[in-house]
Amino acid sequence: MQEQTQIIVAENVHKWYGKFHVLKGVDLIVDRGEVVVLMGPSGSGKSTFIRTFNALEDYQEGSIRINGITLSNDLRNIELIRQEVGMVFQQFNLFPHLTILNNVTLAPIWVHKLSKIKAKELAMQLLERVGILEQANKYPGQLSGGQQQRVAIARALAMQPKIMLFDEPTSALDPEMVREVLDVMKNLAREGMTMVIVTHEVGFAREVADRVILMDSGSLVESATPELFFTAPKQERTRKFLSQIL
């Protein structure tokens, strides 16, 4: 029964880079449809932590369950989980040798074995949703940063994931393009997507997040509703962090 509502269950996750202890026993449970914003100073391990959810990083101790599947070293398990978890990167990471359309259809065709026609239909639908239908036949290099990031979101959505991870999706964007990307993400949240977002966009977090979490040197320091997090933080560490970014 609990499995039904809890879609990410991370328990006591430890990770070391050599001697350096990056994740120091992190616990996090995310419910279906929940939007969690992860904040914290640079180097605190936010990227590392969310990248363990789709096995782009391994971990040494603890356990992570995604949609009922335990992440182990079994390759087939990993590929299954990656199909359930979409990820959007800070630097977009579109495939520069493929058109926008082919960027989006690549995984549906090769992993979900969709026919080219079906995949194209799906891609067109998604590109329309993120507002770049007209650019479908261009190459990533011909698009602005904001447009590229929206394509990256469409590309991840094309696998029809149950969870979307965002690692500072607007940090590499010029200020005037941040809005267009955040708007797409807001819509996604409204439609009930489970999202874990690393971002420092306070306005966005206040409006969209169900929960805001502060991470510092490999541990979760505070977890609260945006209202409480930004106006009445309990931890001294959080107050200090907020004074730096607000």
Place this chain on the structure above:
Amino acid sequence: MQKIQLTWLRKNLFNSWYNSLLTILCLLLIIQFIRKFVWWTIAEAQWQVVQVNLPLFLVGRFPQTSYWRLWIVLGIITFLIVITWSVFITQKNLIKHKFINLLVPWLAPTWLLSCPLILWFMGGGLGLQSISTNLWNGLILTLLMAVISIVISFPLGILLALGRTSNLFIIRWFSILYIEIIRGLPLIGILFIAQVMLPLFLPTELRLDRLIRGIAGLVLFSTAYMAENVRGGLQSIPREQIEAAKALGLPTPLVIILVVLPQALRAVIPAIVGQFIGLLKDTSLLSLVGLVELTGMSRSILAQPQFIGRYAEVYIFVGLLYWVFCYSMSLASRRLEKQLIN
């Protein structure tokens, strides 16, 4: 307009007294050289040696009655080149060229398959009269050896480059060993090894033709260099590209085939074409292991009593032939680069 040219001249060629002197000196030398060369070409050179022996230069002693086989082979190779070329050149407007798009997955296998088929057909497949490879000479042999070696060493080189970056110890170790051994040997040595030692390792019933052993030597050599070129391309692909592909749920082989290799190969087109141009010229060494290709043919033509001493005419003509093919490859590579890298 004229003024601009004058200032250009002054700025680049006559901007100081010693540069002016150098310019005049070089100019004199060049004029002298060109005058002599033109004079020699039209007045002194005896081009009969080329005229009379033209068939020998081009196709060697291949029986005249079977020339049509060569035309068919040339036709097949040209056709494949044209198709491959149009696939690359029309990459940009994929939507418009559905037909060409359909051909893409078949290109590599067709190229690979056509190699043995061509050899078999030329030598007397389909119940034709058999023609010994001793009679395959001249330019056609040069081109044949180059094309076949290129076609075979291309995929092998890619595999070897991937092997070198593999996580599996044995595969990585073998790849490095192979690459470093081959790169430490001169091509002529490898050609001799292939001629002499290959038969020792193979079962005695399997007697490989001299020509096949020649191809084997070239492929052994070229594969190692191809692998190093491809590895350069692989290293130029940022880790984030691989992560993005994996995050979509693509299994590793597909990540390599769909995301890494297309970008890696693009990045090293100039190096690969350069290597293939080198390979085309290196086929001249085959004359030392008994395969009478273009260079070997010129030497036997120079031994004809009536044309003794006509080195200049023969080598200029042969040089021109090599140059035409090498330069076309170089032009094609530049065009391809412009097309693929935006």
